[in-house]
Amino acid sequence: MAMSATRLIYCCACQDKVSARLTTGREVYPHRPDLHALPFWRHDACGGFVGCHHKTADRTRPLGCIPTPELKEARRHIHALLDPIWQSGRMSRRAIYAAISAELGWKYHTASLRSIEEARQVYRLIRRISAQA
């Protein structure tokens, strides 16, 4: 039997770097056969998990921190605000992310958001950037 891989990843629910275990979609999304073959990192203590950059050469590299269900919703909401701005061509995707990063002071990725407070700050920035575009 193969040794199970673990990796230190920030868990938003536990608010700390935790030892996450490499697993697959078969465990975390049992009702989604389309995801069964994909890699995920799971924090067994709280049940949180995060997907991976599975389309890249480093296919088990986590997408970001391990989100809470609440944070997952907040990220979906951010994409619902953000995506129409670049999809409409009013601003390029790169320009929006650069503008958000400049305001936050760190390189912004929605998967890196660690708390609802950060997500709220990003909602406000998107509204402001969108009003100026």
Ligand SMILES: [Zn+2]
């Ligand atoms: Zn956790």
